[in-house]
Amino acid sequence: MAEQTTIGQFLNGRDTISTKDAKVYITMNGKVIPLIEANELKLKWEKKKEDVQTLGSRIKHKKVVSVEGTGSLGGYLITSNWLKYALPYITGGKDLYFGITFAIEDPTSIAGRQVVTVSDVNLDDIPVADFEADDGVMKWESDLTFEGMELTQAFTGFDL
Template sequence: MSNITMNAWDAISATKAECYITIENERYNFMQALKLEAKIEKVKSEIPILGRTMKGNKTVGMKGTGSATFHYNTSIFRDILYKYQQSGKDLYFDIQVTNEDPTSSVGRQTIILKDCNLNGGIITKFDATGEYLEDEFEFTFESWEMPERFGKVAGMQ
């Protein structure tokens, strides 16, 4: 049994990230973001197989979905929804997220979500009992790139 463990400083800080949104060739620093999460779901078909009691599973595609929560102080996402209402033209955009914690030895990772499309969004809100307002949206994306990858944590190999 190995006694090697991960160093605490190699855990990536949740706040050490940058996020940029590119809409119609305009790049925005999405610094008001509070959290963002994007996931890939593998789409599978169940395959019946003669002689087996259990079905097999074959991956036949992928689906990308995500969500973002941010301070209620930008109209750029409402503008996307408004333009669609007015013109019927749906806008797609890219989201780039870089995680880099200078205390960690693993370096940085950058993911670019390509051709993101809003599922909807908050049009207006207020909260007379709140301290500040948050906004949020869910989205889909068509593909993704990973131009930078974390290094290996010491002791993995």
């Protein structure tokens, strides 16, 4: 009989998720492009809070008033695509906004697969060159903002 996994049991190391199993795609100008050069993606919602102080309490309370999507994206500099997409804005045209979809599934983990799409992504800077007199390779990294998110497929292995 198969053993049912429930919350409250110990976590098996094999059920953690290897980051090497992530796949990242960008959607730009209607094209879905596998971001094979990506080596880092970090995304989070940052809560903005206001202090709320009340008479009769020494506790400084907090009230969430908004959220901001932030993160970073990095990879190996192997194409001129980012520069090509940025040039229209630099020369007086419209700015570069795109979507990022990532999927992660570690076949060893019982967590399952997760697919997330973030929209209206805007890079804080555009990679042009990265040269050093060492034994390295050209890489780039940029902070970013995003304004929307969809959880297309959630992990299912440890659902409450």
